[in-house]
Amino acid sequence: MVDTKKLVLIDGNSIAYRAFFALPLLNNDKGIHTNAVYGFTMMLMKILEDEKPTHILVAFDAGKTTFRHQTFSEYKGGRQKTPPELSEQFPFIRELLDAYKISRYELENYEADDIIGTLSLRAEKEGYDVKVISGDKDLTQLTSPHTTVGITRKGITDIEIYTPEHVREKYGLTPEQIIDMKGLMGDPSDNIPGVPGVGEKTAIKLLKEFSTVEELLQSLSQVSGKLKEKLEEFKDQAMMSKKLATIERQAPIEVDFNDISYEGYSREKIIQLFKELGFSSLLDRLGETAAETEQVELEELEFIISEEITDGIFSNINYFYVEMLDDNYHHADIIGFSLVNETGRYFLPTEQALASKAFKTWAEDPQRTKIVYDAKRSEVSLRRFGIHLTGVKFDILIASYLLNPTENFEDLASIAKTYGLTNIQSDEAFYGKGAKRKVPETSDLAGHLVRKGQIMFDLKEKLEDELKTNEQYELFKELEMPLSLILADMESTGIKVERDRLQAMGRELSERLVQIEERICELAGEKFNINSPKQLGVILFEKMQLPAIKKTKTGYSTSADVLEKLAPHHEIIEHILLYRQLGKLQSTYIEGLLKVIDSKTDKVHTRFQQTLTATGRLSSIDPNLQNIPIRLEEGRKIRQAFVPSEPGWVIFAADYSQIELRVLAHISEDEKLIQAFQEDMDIHTKTAMEVFHVDKEDVTSNMRRHAKAVNFGIVYGISDYGLSQSLGISRKEAGQFIERYLDSYPGVRTYMDDIIHLAKQKGYVTTLMNRRRYLPDITARNFNLRSFAERTAMNTPIQGSAADIIKKAMIDMDEALKDKGLQSRLLLQVHDELIFEAPEEEVETLKSLVPLVMENALELKVPLKVDYAYGPTWFDAK
Structure with missing residues (x-):
């Protein structure tokens, strides 16, 4: 479950100009002017921090000539030439955006405004919340219930937020009437002539009475004096000016929203650029110094x-x-x-x-x-x-x-x-x-x-x-x-992936989403955009009077954690949560998988990232096959599309049972944990018995649920706050629960204390196979940094050892399959699970071979346990 998508659109030229003229000329040690880049960076940092966009794009003007010049050749004719001190900074602004991994776009014959206008409208229709940032008030015409426009004021990071309500409060007009206002009063900065003698106050007064330029010009009999004469004389100019001021919202833009998602910046590239530009204060914000690395001439090499x-x-x-x-x-x-x-x-x-x-x-x-x-x-x-x-x-x-x-x-x-x-x-x-x-x-x-x-x-x-x-x-x-x-x-x-089956699932999901949307609107008593947090907030917290748990700068929060807390208050919430989950399945997994199926082989070829995670875990990309959601039945069904590549074969899956808890038992040497696994007890029931001091038959499902949460929470270094959020109990109760757990398993408490002490001594922790993870913050003065490092010290030996074990199992399985002369093939590794495809006649061999090999990958003080299943699809091998 994720929050609603948020798209930020930035008017690149406008912000660069604003930054250049708002700040004094600055130079780095190479004599390059940097004030516009610096101001642009400050604005970018503020936007990313405040808005936390899921998607972002910076639009630039493509050139001096646009389609508007066909209407009025003198459009923007009065503008002075861009100062060379600013021109030389645009390449660095583009380099800055690349380092931030932020998409940028320009389109021949169109302005940045038109790109923003087109994308904001398209995004609204696709359920995005949109935030536009510019120094140009023309863009306030784009405001809507789904789009807010931030206009820079004094300095560079001071922004005035325009919503339809704010436009109405400030001008007494609707956002659409901003265009009419510009048509009447003109805009000297863009050389839009308007009607001579008509200023902002007059334009607003006329529009409050007549609504639009067209209606005004058709009702001139109701206007008197010189104003009437001016309007009659310059009516064509007024209509042309309105046309010039109108942002195009159907520009031929080739931008896929998937391509402008924002997942964070390249720290190394940002640091390198900041050093080059001499941004010492910004480097300090990143925790870096401005000391330049020595530049070394490349030596000649013979070859x-x-x-x-x-x-x-x-x-x-x-x-x-x-x-x-x-x-x-x-x-x-x-x-x-x-x-x-x-x-x-x-x-x-x-x-x-x-x-x-x-x-x-x-x-x-x-x-x-x-x-x-x-x-x-x-x-x-x-x-x-x-x-x-x-x-x-x-x-x-x-x-x-x-x-x-x-x-x-x-x-x-x-x-x-x-x-x-x-x-x-x-x-x-x-x-x-x-x-x-x-x-x-x-x-x-x-x-x-x-x-x-x-x-x-x-x-x-x-x-x-x-x-x-x-x-x-x-x-x-x-x-x-x-x-x-x-x-x-x-x-x-x-x-192999069956494309037809995936497409059928996509159609079923679309129908299901329509049904859920209708039910949500029925429960709400009106139709609204479910993907708009603002509209949803109004429905839930104003119309339905549900308790508002959290507010943000832009209104009520409708994030997943907020909705989950509201679930007991009204049945509409479970439908909204399901709607979001299914929407994510549709867009990310079904549509995403369809894009990467090889047209020749009908297969997907994921890439396993072996050198990425600090714990040693493998990750999977293009596509990510490790994150297909399986808690929802609809998510699990996606696995039905994954099938063997040859007739008469099956998918065979083998999964380590509670491997991390078994590693914890081994590392901590806790007697009760070891005994539980040696006797093949249900470890969550055992923990519930210990913590609640009850016999096995008296353990309720709720007790076991609490015990399971703390078992896995310990592995991941959970805090009392984290456990309280997970179980929906108070922080005090969660803290007491953790204490009772550690009292029940004293070996685990000793391990946690010892590993932190050892990490402070050595500066790192290791797995059972000697994989290291360095912890530079383990002695930090900052409490949050130190606490995170301590949790990492506790969980890395557990998670990392589990990762090492399954890697060792993959090597041993590869060797065993070859030694036995089997045709069976290892296809995927997903967390603690190995996925094979195999001829049906080899299944009986795999039933004994796979558990034998995997359970003996590494000798622990407790037995490793492997469960397996097989069937015609990955879904069936569960």
Whole structure:
């Protein structure tokens, strides 16, 4: 369940101009003017902090000429030329937006206003709350029950909020009449002439009486004196001025709302840009210093561009780099390879390499050692050309990830920088970004890729030594390295999805949503936009008089947590919550999955992110198959569309039972927990017995529910507040419940105290397989930072060990399937579950083999337990 979607639309030119003229001219140490960028950044920070948009776009004017010039050639004719001190800052503003991962858009022949007008109207129809930010009051004509317009006032971050009510209070007009007002009074800033002698007061007075310019001009007999003469003389000009002032709301804009969703900025890029611009105070807000890193000239490297590829270049150990520009390597073009070894440095052009027998022979020879960057990506990309990469002994990316698990390295250059190696450009600096991203000439590309090969050569020994010093080399070599190639197999294999079944589900959901919408409106007593928090707030809290739990700056909160608390008060709430859930299923999962089904194979090929999470958990993207909601029956049914790829096969799923609680029992060595698992007791019933001091037969379902919440809460470091919110009890009750739990399981209390003490001593915690997570805030003075670090110290060994166990199980299963000569294939890993497809005749073998292998992945003081199921679809394997 999520809050309603919120779209923020920013008038880029207007805000940049406002910032430039509101602030004194500022320069960085290179002499570049930065006041407009600085002001724009301040505004952006405020918008993101205050509005918390789910979607955001900045619109820019595309050029000086627009369709309005066909109506009036002198439109905006009186404007002075943009000061060069401002012009030079626009590229930095665009760079700023890219660093913030905020979409920007401009359209030939249209203004930013028209882009905003078109998108705001479209967004309203699709159930978004819209916030427009500009310095131009013309945009107040867009205000509606679903769209508010913020107009900058003094300075740069002081904003006046316009709603239809505020427009009425300020001018006595409707938002639509703002256009008529401009038609009458004109606008000198845009060189819109209006009617000479008619100012704002006169225009407002006339419109209160006659409503529109058209009605006024048809009723001139009711106007007297010079005003009548002026209106008669300039009636055509008034109509033209109204046309010029009207924002186009049907512009041919090619923007998909999915493409402008906002998920946070690139901290590294923001810091880099702020340093370049000299924004010391903003760096302080990010917790960084303004000290510039030393710029080092790139040293010359000698290399050979191998137009003819022979076996002679593949001598000894080879540092091998595969380059693609697109992150999604399942379809990205390979643009080149580099090879570095003790005899030389080589650039291998893509076409020549892929056509070379010597290249294929070397790549597929397991005896020829390769050191790579991102083994999985390299293997999957080459498989598309019929080449299976083997003999990979070391992966620079995986090694760096294990040593720095909380760093999100952008590319090889960012890893190199961590180890003081600077003889390489970042990919962003080399290829450019956004629309400017391109592949340079072969000689330059060759040089960049060879530098990558050389950096790998220079890094390998450092990384290997550090892994051994940290006692993590076994984790690297025995777990993560073999896993990367298993994940490559899984990604390349993919999982079949029945498109027709998904489409049918989509139609059923659409019908269901219509029915629920009708029922909600029936209970409300009127039709309204359920997706509008404002309208929903009025219905629930004013018309139906339900208790208003939380208010925001823009009105009543109708967030999911608020609605859940209101559920007992009226049946309309459960329908609204269901409506939101089903809407999310429809847009994100059904429509999202349909977009990524391979048209040739009818499969989806998710990418498993092996080097992302600090706990070691795998995540899945393009599409994310780990987050399909299964609490709702409609969500579970989506799994019906996932089927075996061959006739006579089934989907076989095996799931670890309560693996994290079993790991907790092992790590804490708590006698009661260990006993419960050894005796195969229901752990939630056992906890309820301990905490409530009752016999097994006296444990009620509510007691078990409370016990389950605290069991899993402990694993995730839950606080008394978190537990109170989860169970709907007071914070005091939740605190007492946690205390009773810890009294019942003293080993868990001791573990929690000891692990925090150990983390403060070492600065990190480890999993059972020695995966590390560093905790720099564990001794912070700030209470919130320190508390979060302490909770992380408690739960990382548990979650991380569970992640390591299932990774080990994947490796063992791969080996077991091969040893037995089975056709069964591992397709997916979803949290604590492994999904296979298998011939029906192998199911009996899997029933015994899979639990045996998974339950013995790692020896604990308590038994691991695996449940399995199988059927014709993923849904049936439950």
